[in-house]
Amino acid sequence: MPSETKVSLQDLETAKAELQRVDDRWENYSGNNPDKFVSQRGVARSRVESLTRTLKAQGDLPLTGHEALCAELDRLVPNARHNDVIEHDGAKYKRLFSPARTSLSGKTVTEWDRTWKAI
Known part of the structure; x- marks a missing residue:
């Protein structure tokens, strides 16, 4: 059985920075496509939520x-x-x-x- 890699607080900070980067790109977008960056924002948001849940389950976050x-x-x-x-x-x-x-x-x-x- 393969051992699971432990998630660190640094992974969460990296994911939050990526989410912020994608959100900034969306906010600065001046085109006519309201769905621009929707999938990228969803993936980044899901990654942050998943890492937060994992860190709480590990006991690293209260x-x-x-x-x-x-x-x-x-x-x-x-x-x-x-x-x-x-x-x-x-x-x-x-x-x-x-x-x-x-x-x-x-x-x-x-x-x-x-x-x-x-x-």
Whole structure:
């Protein structure tokens, strides 16, 4: 089994710099194509998000209180569906899904955001 390469904070800084570079190119673009650099920006943004998630999972970046709670609830109820309600430590939480990223047309969801909400 191949060993996974550990992600470093330097990798995240490099990815953030690349995202900033692509965003700057998009902001300085004066042409007539509103979709110019869309795919490059999406790839750069996804890379930053992926590295951030990995660094948090490795323990190199701290989790917020809400992220720690969501991780604990995900561990307890890994197959929870939208609007499922559970009780944990005397409080009730509802599982929610919302579109995190859509296609260019906005009709197709390409990535979902998962969270828990206290009720």
